[in-house]
Amino acid sequence: MSMRMIKFAAGATFLCAICCAQAQTWSPQKNIEIVVGSAAGGSNDKTGRTVEKILTEKRLLPTSLTVNNKPGGGGSIALSYIGQKTGDAHYVVVATPSLLTNHIVGQSALNYTDFTPIASLFNDYIVFAVNPDSGIKTGRDLIERLKKDPKTVSIGFATALGSHNHIGAGLLMKAIGGEARALKAIAFKGSAEAITALLGGHIDLVTTAAGNVDSQVAAGKLRIIGVAASQRFPGALAGVPTWKEQGVNVVFGGWRAIVGPRGMTAAQSAWWEGALRKVVESPEWKQDLEQNYWSNDFVTGEQFRKDLAQDYGAMKSVLVDLGLAKN
Numbered sequence: 001m002s003m004r005m006i007k008f009a010a011g012a013t014f015l016c017a018i019c020c021a022q023a024q025t026w027s028p029q030k031n032i033e034i035v036v037g038s039a040a041g042g043s044n045d046k047t048g049r050t051v052e053k054i055l056t057e058k059r060l061l062p063t064s065l066t067v068n069n070k071p072g073g074g075g076s077i078a079l080s081y082i083g084q085k086t087g088d089a090h091y092v093v094v095a096t097p098s099l100l101t102n103h104i105v106g107q108s109a110l111n112y113t114d115f116t117p118i119a120s121l122f123n124d125y126i127v128f129a130v131n132p133d134s135g136i137k138t139g140r141d142l143i144e145r146l147k148k149d150p151k152t153v154s155i156g157f158a159t160a161l162g163s164h165n166h167i168g169a170g171l172l173m174k175a176i177g178g179e180a181r182a183l184k185a186i187a188f189k190g191s192a193e194a195i196t197a198l199l200g201g202h203i204d205l206v207t208t209a210a211g212n213v214d215s216q217v218a219a220g221k222l223r224i225i226g227v228a229a230s231q232r233f234p235g236a237l238a239g240v241p242t243w244k245e246q247g248v249n250v251v252f253g254g255w256r257a258i259v260g261p262r263g264m265t266a267a268q269s270a271w272w273e274g275a276l277r278k279v280v281e282s283p284e285w286k287q288d289l290e291q292n293y294w295s296n297d298f299v300t301g302e303q304f305r306k307d308l309a310q311d312y313g314a315m316k317s318v319l320v321d322l323g324l325a326k327n
Helices: 003-024 041-059 073-083 098-104 139-148 164-175 191-199 215-220 268-280 281-293 301-321
Strands: 032-036 065-069 091-095 115-130 156-157 184-188 205-209 223-227 253-261 295-300
Touching: 032 041, 032 073, 032 301, 041 065, 041 091, 041 115, 041 253, 041 268, 041 281, 073 091, 073 115, 091 115, 098 139, 098 164, 098 184, 115 139, 115 156, 115 164, 115 191, 115 268, 115 301, 139 164, 156 164, 156 191, 164 184, 164 205, 164 253, 164 301, 184 191, 191 205, 253 268, 268 295, 281 295, 295 301
Parallel strands: 032 065, 032 091, 156 184, 156 205
Antiparallel strands: 091 253, 115 205, 115 223, 115 253, 115 295
16 A cells, blocks of 8 residues: 555544544534423423523533423423424423323324433422312312312313323322313413412312422412322421322322434433433532422433333323323
8 A cells, every 4th residue: 555545544534533523422502492381480491490590500501591481282382393493402392291192182293202302300299289268178178079070170280181280180080980081170371370370269279280389388378188299298298198198099290301302313412411410410409309399300311212102101091081182
């Protein structure tokens, strides 16, 4: 081989090494958008803004970051927006079980397979809240009302019929031997709107995350009659019994996760997984978990994909009972 050919071969190998190294690494080059599919004030919004705060304050990314609220359609508007950003990892969305349920009920043509799963962050167990002057004083009172006539209890929740908050109410109805589809269910764009309606006396009950109502409970404006967790919450809500303590086997919550558009590369997913791992390992995140009654559940990669597939089947079964499954 001539010296010229040796130099050419060496140069080609060097260029190949550079290209391979570039293919294996990625970092943001422009502003990042964390999209939230509900209005400001609820647990979805809290999730996005907590991630934003930690990423920004700890300088875990080289660019700016904004939270973009796109409420409506039970989260479908936000998912459709992200769905148009194929391969662009500068856009991610705070995902909830609506990623699955919207497809099952026909709210959206998009399924979880149309996105890139990045990481599950935590579980958020559902609580059942009423006004303090409501005739429903305990979980048993609610059960008796639902058994006698479910239409006398208007139940509000975010963000759409068939959402995980709706599923939670349906599970309670099934557990007491009633027809889940007989519930008087009212969907709001966000948990904050549902809580406002409850505070105003326009509905009888809200199913939502504990962190969305704990301040009103502390102020005596609302009362939680049951939590759908396996054990009691700590702190200010320690006095609230679980449904299991009240004789009803209902344990259910809604996870929060980060997913990106389809077509993301392995390097893009790896960057996000690494950044989010630093977020969930931070003292600030752990403090927020405690304050919001969130249960740590950080899962990435293939295991997260398997979990989504399993949850899809389980939630479809409940939504069939609610008379809402279309797919």
